[in-house]
Amino acid sequence: MGAERRELLMQGNEAVAEGALAAGCRFFAGYPITPSTEIAEYLSVKLPHLGGTFIQMEDELASMGAVIGASLAGVKAMTATSGPGFSLMQENIGFACEAEVPCVVVNVMRGGPSTGLPTFPAQGDVMQARWGTHGDHPIIVLSAASVPECFSLTVRAFNLSERYRTPIILLLDEVVAHMREKITMPPAEELEIFNRVTPTVPPEWYIPYADTPSGVPPMAPFGEGYRYHVTGLTHDIRGFPTARDDEIGPFIKRLFRKISQNFPDIHMSQTFRTEDAEITVIAYGCVARSAKRAVVEARDRGLKAGLLKLMTVWPFDRSAVEQAARRSKVVLVPEMNMGQISREVKRVNNGVSTVETLNKVDGTLITPGEILEKITEVLS
Amino acid sequence: MKEVTKLIHKYLRHDKKFPHVSCPGCGNGIILGALIRAIDRIGFAKDEIVLISGIGCSGRMPVYVDFNTLHTTHGRALTFATGIKLAKPELTVIVFMGDGDATAIGGNHFIHAARRNVDVSAIIFNNNIYGMTGGQFSPTTPYGMKATTAPYWHIEHAFKIAELAVTAGAVFVGRETVYNAKGLDALIEKALLKKGFSVVETITHCHIQYGRYNRLGTAVDMLKWQRDNSIPVEKAQKLSSEELEGKIITGVLVDRELPIYQHEYDRIRERAREIAV
Ligand SMILES: Cc1ncc(C[n+]2csc(CCOP(=O)(O)OP(=O)(O)O)c2C)c(N)n1
Numbered sequence: 031m032g033a034e035r036r037e038l039l040m041q042g043n044e045a046v047a048e049g050a051l052a053a054g055c056r057f058f059a060g061y062p063i064t065p066s067t068e069i070a071e072y073l074s075v076k077l078p079h080l081g082g083t084f085i086q087m088e089d090e091l092a093s094m095g096a097v098i099g100a101s102l103a104g105v106k107a108m109t110a111t112s113g114p115g116f117s118l119m120q121e122n123i124g125f126a127c128e129a130e131v132p133c134v135v136v137n138v139m140r141g142g143p144s145t146g147l148p149t150f151p152a153q154g155d156v157m158q159a160r161w162g163t164h165g166d167h168p169i170i171v172l173s174a175a176s177v178p179e180c181f182s183l184t185v186r187a188f189n190l191s192e193r194y195r196t197p198i199i200l201l202l203d204e205v206v207a208h209m210r211e212k213i214t215m216p217p218a219e220e221l222e223i224f225n226r227v228t229p230t231v232p233p234e235w236y237i238p239y240a241d242t243p244s245g246v247p248p249m250a251p252f253g254e255g256y257r258y259h260v261t262g263l264t265h266d267i268r269g270f271p272t273a274r275d276d277e278i279g280p281f282i283k284r285l286f287r288k289i290s291q292n293f294p295d296i297h298m299s300q301t302f303r304t305e306d307a308e309i310t311v312i313a314y315g316c317v318a319r320s321a322k323r324a325v326v327e328a329r330d331r332g333l334k335a336g337l338l339k340l341m342t343v344w345p346f347d348r349s350a351v352e353q354a355a356r357r358s359k360v361v362l363v364p365e366m367n368m369g370q371i372s373r374e375v376k377r378v379n380n381g382v383s384t385v386e387t388l389n390k391v392d393g394t395l396i397t398p399g400e401i402l403e404k405i406t407e408v409l410s
Numbered sequence: 411m412k413e414v415t416k417l418i419h420k421y422l423r424h425d426k427k428f429p430h431v432s433c434p435g436c437g438n439g440i441i442l443g444a445l446i447r448a449i450d451r452i453g454f455a456k457d458e459i460v461l462i463s464g465i466g467c468s469g470r471m472p473v474y475v476d477f478n479t480l481h482t483t484h485g486r487a488l489t490f491a492t493g494i495k496l497a498k499p500e501l502t503v504i505v506f507m508g509d510g511d512a513t514a515i516g517g518n519h520f521i522h523a524a525r526r527n528v529d530v531s532a533i534i535f536n537n538n539i540y541g542m543t544g545g546q547f548s549p550t551t552p553y554g555m556k557a558t559t560a561p562y563w564h565i566e567h568a569f570k571i572a573e574l575a576v577t578a579g580a581v582f583v584g585r586e587t588v589y590n591a592k593g594l595d596a597l598i599e600k601a602l603l604k605k606g607f608s609v610v611e612t613i614t615h616c617h618i619q620y621g622r623y624n625r626l627g628t629a630v631d632m633l634k635w636q637r638d639n640s641i642p643v644e645k646a647q648k649l650s651s652e653e654l655e656g657k658i659i660t661g662v663l664v665d666r667e668l669p670i671y672q673h674e675y676d677r678i679r680e681r682a683r684e685i686a687v
């Protein structure tokens with residue numbers, strides 16, 4: 031044993047499952063759906079061996095409910111699904127936001143709307159991930175572009191959910207989920223794992239939804255002496271339903287503040303050759319891979335292109351995008367949808383540079399060639 | 411009376427949560443009382459109880475009691491309960507649901523929880539109506555009755571919740587009225603002690619919505635109706651289906667042994683470990 035690195039050939043979905051186990055996930059509830067099913071299948075083998083629980087529920091509403099229940103009992107929990115199932119999960123995702131229950135939801139995006147294209151990739155759920163559940167709420171959404179990222183961002187998703195007591199959505203797409211790539215597995219002791227903060231005060235002093243400097247109250251697992259009330263109704267600091275405006279407002283604002291005051295910790299992005307870029311491609315998920323290749327080829331042709339890859343999609347990484355916009359004449363946003371993140375880029379860019387889009391919704395990947403062509407066209 | 415005061419002090423969040431939201435005369439409080447009495451008699455510690463509810467008038471009950479309490483989404487209480495029980499099997503998990511909660515929006519979860527046999531007790535508040543939203547018909551509103559969304563008369567036929575639970579595979583199923591509070595106490599006690607998925611269908615009155623639209627009188631009139639129309643299951647077995655039309659069959663409908671999900675899953679864990687080494 032010891033600090034040995036293992037090099038493996040692994041599928042994206044399997045890497046998500048491995049990442050979850052490494053992060054300490056010991057509960058999975060789900061309902062089969064392409065192209066996410068391998069995550070469930072993999073965990074159905076591994077979890078019982080680790081003393082954890084895998085359960086196939088009757089639908090995705092149930093899966094999300096069971097995940098929240100397990101987390102309230104103190105166990106790190108996740109589910110994985112795709113578009114139709116993600117739609118069904120929305121109500122209970124909102125419950126997890128409102129009641130501040132850590133959990134991870136993986137959505138392997140396929141073409142939509144409705145049953146759409148079960149076995150083809152798409153990026154059509156980016157806005158749904160942000161606004162899919164009703165009501166004003168913050169949410170953290172990550173996007174993985176490679177098999178190693180499937181692993182590392184799943185670990186990160188659990189850490190963020192535990193730190194901020196909030197559901198985390200991890201977006202994959204059919205390409206990233208199903209491709210096989212080399213992954214170097216870090217030894218367990220090198221992984222940084224965060225576990226939710228539990229109360230240290232005696233039960234009679236515990237205030238389950240108290241405001242704290244971090245905005246995140248300590249969370250007591252059910253059954254350990256801290257008897258309290260958890261509800262999807264808007265509640266006071268003790269967890270009891272409230273109709274008082276002086277309690278409602280501060281509660282909702284705290285939910286936002288616990289995320290917004292920690293943007294530097296939450297935002298993850300990577301830049302590639304952006305220093306002198308005249309055009310910066312902003313991409314995420316499988317499209318970021320094509321974009322990187324396109325940037326390399328553009329540079330070979332003497333075109334000053336760069337890439338900003340977003341790994342945190344929501345909350346939107348305003349400062350990274352603003353920097354890119356300020357530096358380049360043009361920003362190009364290729365997406366496998368009709369333009370979801372590009373709207374946000376335009377909003378943030380606010381006329382500083384030109385924002386070009388490249389949208390594809392035919393179930394095929396945006397190729398490096400297509401991005402390169404657009405770069406060439408725009409710069410000439 | 412002294413006994414009641416003792417229970418109030420021991421189990422209610424009396425300093426925090428009162429007055430409550432139920433209408434005066436509502437039957438729901440009797441069910442909550444029956445649960446508290448059953449828990450007290452069994453001697454469960456408050457820390458080991460998780461009381462979960464869905465949405466509705468019934469869903470508002472857990473907030474008043476000093477257990478680990480969880481008020482979930484409409485129809486989904488059993489799914490949260492499944493997660494909690496599997497994650498921490500040492501907890502005693504009890505679920506309160508309305509008739510709409512359990513058999514309309516949550517119908518799928520209900521039959522699957524019964525089939526799966528996770529060790530959870532489900533107590534259903536059957537008041538034949540959607541109380542909280544103001545009196546729309548539910549899956550247990552009888553044919554021909556009125557509701558705000560059946561202003562002429564109701565043309566669908568009612569579920570028999572307890573019988574549904576029997577068919578779906580619950581190991582313990584009983585039915586009782588709030589009129590017979592003592593019987594309800596005993597039935598809930600049995601359900602809590604039973605290992606596996608147990609169901610208690612409680613017939614309760616919503617005089618404010620269901621009673622009012624159908625001119626069924628006051629809460630007391632509706633309680634008397636429960637008294638006059640209940641037939642213990644032993645007696646019901648000797649009667650024809652015509653004679654049982656519109657009657658409430660009370661008592662234990664089924665009490666059987668079936669493999670419990672957590673125990674089965676423990677065997678899976680053992681097997682997975684054997685293979686792994
Ligand atoms: C998803 C969803 N749909 C609808 C509602 C509105 N709603 C709240 S309670 C309720 C019905 C409650 O009836 P029942 O379950 O019979 O419980 P009761 O109020 O009679 O105890 C409805 C439809 C909701 N809260 N959530």
Ligand code: SF4
Nearest residue numbers: 432433436467541616
């Ligand atoms: S509306 Fe009906 S069920 Fe709801 S509290 Fe009033 S009487 Fe009870």
